[in-house]
Amino acid sequence: MRISQLAAATEIPVATIKYYLRENLLHDGVLTSATQARYDDSHVRRLKLIRALIGTAGLSVSATREVLLGLENPPESGHDLLGIAHHAVTRTAADDVDLSAAQKLLDRWGWGAAACDRDTQAALVEALHGLSEAGFEAPAALLDRYAAAMQDIAEADVESVPTDSAEAAMQHVVLGTLLMEPVLLAMRRLAQQSASVQRFGGAGSPRRPGPE
Amino acid sequence: MRISQLAAATEIPVATIKYYLRENLLHDGVLTSATQARYDDSHVRRLKLIRALIGTAGLSVSATREVLLGLENPPESGHDLLGIAHHAVTRTAADDVDLSAAQKLLDRWGWGAAACDRDTQAALVEALHGLSEAGFEAPAALLDRYAAAMQDIAEADVESVPTDSAEAAMQHVVLGTLLMEPVLLAMRRLAQQSASVQRFGGAGSPRRPGPE
DNA sequence: TGACTTAGATAGTGACACTCGCCAATATTG
DNA sequence: CAATATTGGCGAGTGTCACTATCTAAGTCA
Known part of the structure; x- marks a missing residue:
């Protein structure tokens, strides 16, 4: 798998993958020549994990690096x-x-x-x-x-x-x-909204006080 | 109370207070002349609230503005x-x-x-x-x-x-x-640490695997 | 009078997470 | 084999964000 295919598979831009490689979040692929490397499924999984940690969990890049390091060692x-x-x-x-x-x-x-x-x-x-x-x-x-x-x-x-x-x-x-x-x-938050309706009555949706 | 005293009372730099004024997080003081204004306790309270929302709760400045607006209206x-x-x-x-x-x-x-x-x-x-x-x-x-x-x-x-x-x-x-x-x-997290000690035994503190 | 402070505005800072452009070296295609 | 496309590696640039610094004219206070 080449980097463009890795990018396609994960929906992450090539430039961003290169950035993660530089930042040591993602392990290098296997170099097949000076300007080519192969990536595999482990890279796909790792990238998904990185996106979850940075995106969903809201970690910084350096905190993500430490977590990944901890998972490896x-x-x-x-x-x-x-x-x-x-x-x-x-x-x-x-x-x-x-x-x-x-x-x-x-x-x-x-x-x-x-x-x-x-x-x-x-x-x-x-x-x-x-x-x-x-x-x-x-x-x-x-x-x-x-x-x-x-x-x-x-x-x-x-x-x-x-x-x-x-x-x-x-x-x-x-x-x-x-x-x-x-x-x-x-x-x-969802439980609060539910409890709030029971307490205060559902006068309107939480976002909109009523029909506009 | 002048702006420097407000800054002293809240431990927030004058430049930052000016920034909050510009961003409409903090209501203006009462102008006593073209270059002087008076602030009072309400400004102190408001600033503490702003810092709690931005610092503790991690809100952005614009989200903070919306929350404060909601509290006022x-x-x-x-x-x-x-x-x-x-x-x-x-x-x-x-x-x-x-x-x-x-x-x-x-x-x-x-x-x-x-x-x-x-x-x-x-x-x-x-x-x-x-x-x-x-x-x-x-x-x-x-x-x-x-x-x-x-x-x-x-x-x-x-x-x-x-x-x-x-x-x-x-x-x-x-x-x-x-x-x-x-x-x-x-x-x-604290409850997890407590539960983890009971489950895995407290081999070391969570931060340090042992004496260095 | 003269040192100090201030409102208000503009511009600059540093951190962050990308994003872009370049180049030489390859790979692929016709 | 030649034309085209892709790649690794690297330096530099971007946009956002929350401040922060500087400046000026206008004031205050001793």
Whole structure:
């Protein structure tokens, strides 16, 4: 398969494929001469994965590179693999962030504070900070309810990891973590719309207050 | 309060405040002369809100403008207000998107397909498509479990909307929708880490496979 | 009076994800 | 074999975005 056929098969412009090659997101094809290389199915699959990570999951090119690298050189532990996925979507926290608020919540939810990544804890603290800065004080009961729901989801996540093949487990953990996020957010919005209709009545569609 | 004091109070550079003024995110101060204006507490609050929407929630400047506009000129129905918030985080779907997959899921989850916004449905379809393109086929049972959890969250969302003041309700719906998303995602990651330790054992921290 | 601040406008910056154009070397086609 | 098309590799350009810097005339304050 030549690059133009690869482009046709994936609907990605040749220039973009070349860019991904340069950025080491996509492995090189086999050079058959100085100006020709062969690509195969693995390139097609890889490109689809790249587009899903960059497009659907909204990762940056460099975060995508790290995730792909992690998939190729998997750590021994499934837990560390999860760390790679989480690291890709969580920006590094400053050293002086106060995590005590997060620790308190983790303790309350029984999520063994020690086991949890600093950066992810910082992300929670920052998100809650943004909320309160905007004048929204989330009642503890509401957060608890959210936490219970997310714990349920996380348990489903972890339970659904296949144990037979290590490679399948990796794919599953990383993709399930990163690509499922937009699914979950879309689900929440749809569920909100449904609940909102029942609560407020469906005066109009969410987008249009009525006939124009 | 002059602009430099406003900048000091919010820790936002003067140049950035001027930019927000130009972009109509922030209302003008009261001109006391051709080159002086007074700002007050409402500007401080507004700036904090803007930063939360752009920074925490990750909205674009133009989406932020639409949300703020919606907060100022509230629609009569709470449901329409939710639509404004959802519209801000959901890109407009093409006309020819096939929503039948979404309809089927909405029916199965009892979320009254008709009541749900087209664009949000399209976002779900697209997110699921990205997942399968990447080679991750989510079992229906897993999606059902996710849906149940998100429904629980959405019900908590809608129930927690205050009914006394219309203004408070607006703030609540919009901020609860937009600013809570990063909170929920951080919670999921932390819960995953906790569940992962219990499943795979905590061989190392998620970020570091071991002592270096 | 003179140093400092400001509104308002224009232009510039850096990051990001591509996208384009070029060239020499090949491959394909007639 | 010659004409045409394609390719790898590389440097440079594009458009978008959220700022950021600079300038000027007009003001404020000590």
